[in-house]
Amino acid sequence: MIVALGDVVVSDFDGTLAKLVIAWQTLRESLGIQRIDDLWHETDLRRWDAVTNAEIEAAAGAEPVASVIEALGSVPVIAVLTSNDEAAVEAFLERWPDLRARVRAIVGRRTLGGPKTDFAVFSSGYAACLDAIGDERREVSYIGDMRYELDYARRLGARAFDVKELEAS
Numbered sequence: 001m002i003v004a005l006g007d008v009v010v011s012d013f014d015g016t017l018a019k020l021v022i023a024w025q026t027l028r029e030s031l032g033i034q035r036i037d038d039l040w041h042e043t044d045l046r047r048w049d050a051v052t053n054a055e056i057e058a059a060a061g062a063e064p065v066a067s068v069i070e071a072l073g074s075v076p077v078i079a080v081l082t083s084n085d086e087a088a089v090e091a092f093l094e095r096w097p098d099l100r101a102r103v104r105a106i107v108g109r110r111t112l113g114g115p116k117t118d119f120a121v122f123s124s125g126y127a128a129c130l131d132a133i134g135d136e137r138r139e140v141s142y143i144g145d146m147r148y149e150l151d152y153a154r155r156l157g158a159r160a161f162d163v164k165e166l167e168a169s
Helices: 024-031 036-041 045-060 066-074 086-093 097-102 119-133 147-155 163-168
Strands: 008-011 077-081 103-107 140-144 159-162
Touching: 008 066, 008 119, 024 036, 024 045, 036 045, 045 086, 066 097, 066 163, 077 097, 077 119, 086 097, 086 103, 097 103, 103 119, 119 140, 119 147, 140 147, 140 163, 147 159, 159 163
Parallel strands: 008 077, 008 140, 077 103, 140 159
Antiparallel strands: none
16 A cells, blocks of 8 residues: 655655665764764864765665655655755765656755754754745645654644655555
8 A cells, every 4th residue: 555645745865765874883983973963063064074975875875765765656746854965865866867856855964054853953944845845835744764853744734654654554
């Protein structure tokens, strides 16, 4: 059974559209941080370069999440809202031209300018996605793999779908 998502979907990227394989622990150790989000507290934004490079490399060979790709099969308008760098999403989408043709916006880490786990940052990114889509009167669905983002999307009026729901259908 395929879930009917509607005409407009805003989707997370890593763990939702694609499965990025990144040695996060090794990356955190090399940067001397506990969590990747700790980089938001630093003034030297060049430290994000190592994260971005790892994401792009992983995205270039990442496998899509089959249940999500299947559910998006008939969705004409898609936007991506992610904590990852926009270039990683582009590297993934280069391999999937049909999907890329339907993506109207990629709002990632550089555009967000802060952690997506912050409701104000998420809201700003979500609004940027809707602006790029251009027709807010349609019902919007959100697909993600983290509880906070599904809760935030619901607060903003979207129908929220957990990746696990799509895998089960």
